[in-house]
Each structure stands twice: as structure tokens, then as C-alpha cells.
Amino acid sequence: MQPRIQSLSDSQLQAMQNGARILEQDERGIKVMELENGDMLKVFRVRNRLSVAHLYSYARRFCRNAFRLDKLGIPTVKVKALYRLEAPSEKAVLYSPLPGITIRDLLRQRSLTVKEAEMMGEFLAKLHRSGVHFRSLHLGNIVLDNDGRLGLIDIADMRIYPWPLWCSTRQRSFKHFHRYPEQISALGEPIWQGIESAYFTCAALSQTCEDRLRRYLRKISVFSG
Numbered sequence: 001m002q003p004r005i006q007s008l009s010d011s012q013l014q015a016m017q018n019g020a021r022i023l024e025q026d027e028r029g030i031k032v033m034e035l036e037n038g039d040m041l042k043v044f045r046v047r048n049r050l051s052v053a054h055l056y057s058y059a060r061r062f063c064r065n066a067f068r069l070d071k072l073g074i075p076t077v078k079v080k081a082l083y084r085l086e087a088p089s090e091k092a093v094l095y096s097p098l099p100g101i102t103i104r105d106l107l108r109q110r111s112l113t114v115k116e117a118e119m120m121g122e123f124l125a126k127l128h129r130s131g132v133h134f135r136s137l138h139l140g141n142i143v144l145d146n147d148g149r150l151g152l153i154d155i156a157d158m159r160i161y162p163w164p165l166w167c168s169t170r171q172r173s174f175k176h177f178h179r180y181p182e183q184i185s186a187l188g189e190p191i192w193q194g195i196e197s198a199y200f201t202c203a204a205l206s207q208t209c210e211d212r213l214r215r216y217l218r219k220i221s222v223f224s225g
Helices: 010-017 058-071 103-109 114-129 167-177 181-187 189-202 207-220
Strands: 005-008 021-026 029-034 040-045 078-085 090-096 100-102 132-134 142-145 150-152 158-160
Touching: 010 029, 040 058, 058 078, 058 090, 058 158, 100 103, 103 142, 103 181, 114 132, 114 142, 114 150, 114 167, 114 189, 132 167, 167 207, 181 189, 189 207
Parallel strands: 005 078
Antiparallel strands: 021 029, 029 040, 040 090, 078 090, 100 142, 132 158, 142 150
């Protein structure tokens, strides 16, 4: 179940910062920190006064998505607490991270294997079959966990539908993925082709949708021409 929201005072937040490692911050303060015990605290701030996040915060979405991904059997973070901070429109989530290495960091060490490429394609197909539209999909948010499975992190910007993604939504998903062409290039063309091949093998698409999606991927490919 999703956690009930709790109040976290400034003094309590300051106490949590003692000995913590700051991973992200901006002019408004800390965004992500790693606590001494390895847990993570992620702070969500609403910048726009008219944002719908005032009604349903990104922190709540983060918790909801973690819960729903777990139900779908997709490895992700484990939420421990949801906090309301003293500053207006600020929430925070305490969670244990998904142990493993992101595909982006793995590529800095070595190339992916053919088997890992197949896993990637099958994983993307599973997300789409499960109705997961992850708008922050990129190699820095896909983790190869310690059990050899692929999972997701940084999961606030996501919609999970009760049906497989429509063909047009699958196109948008791959479009999000290709916003980072340097990551696709780092995979190398043979590995990317292996990812695509495994995706289409597992995606269970109609022939019309498969043809449409294949044309779209050729159009946006960083390896074309």
C-alpha cells in the first residue's frame, strides 16, 4: 500500500542531512540526498502556482508508480515514507534505491552483451505490454539489478494504463528514449538492432502497428545515413 503522508519539520530534515551525501541540489535547496544508511530522500518542489501538482503532487505520483510497478513485477525503488515539508508546496519521499547499476554507467565500463541487448528489448516490450508510459525513459533510468533483472528508477514522470500502450504511445515512448542520441550511439548499432529485434519478438503487435513502428524507428535512428 502507498504510505500515508507525514509531517517533516525543518529540524528533522536538518537532522537527516547530518552525514548525508548530497547528490542533487539547485538554488532552492537539496533535491536528492543519500542518507548514512543508504536510503534516499528526494524532495519535490512545485514551481508553477497553477501546476496540477498542487492537487496531486509528484511525490505522491512517485509513490503510486513504485507501488504499481512492484505489482507488475517490474523492479524499482522501495518507498518507505512520504513527507510534507514545512515550506509550502514541498513534499519528500524516503526510499531505498534499487541495488544495481544503470545501463548508462555500465556502458562507461564495457559494451553490452548480445544477451543483455535481448533483455533490454524484452524489457521495453514488457513495459509497453503492461501499459507503462515512462516519459523519462533513458539509459540512466534503467537499472541492471543485483539479481540480473532490469528495473526503473526516477519514476515520477510516468503513466500506467490498464491496457497495453497504443501504437502512437509506443512511438512517443521511443521518441523520449531518442532524446538522448549519444546514449543510443554508445550502445552501438549491432546492440541497438538486437534490442529492436527482441522488442518486436516480444511486443505482440498487430502487423499494421509493427510496420508503422519499424518505419518510425528507421526515421529517428541515429545510425541512419
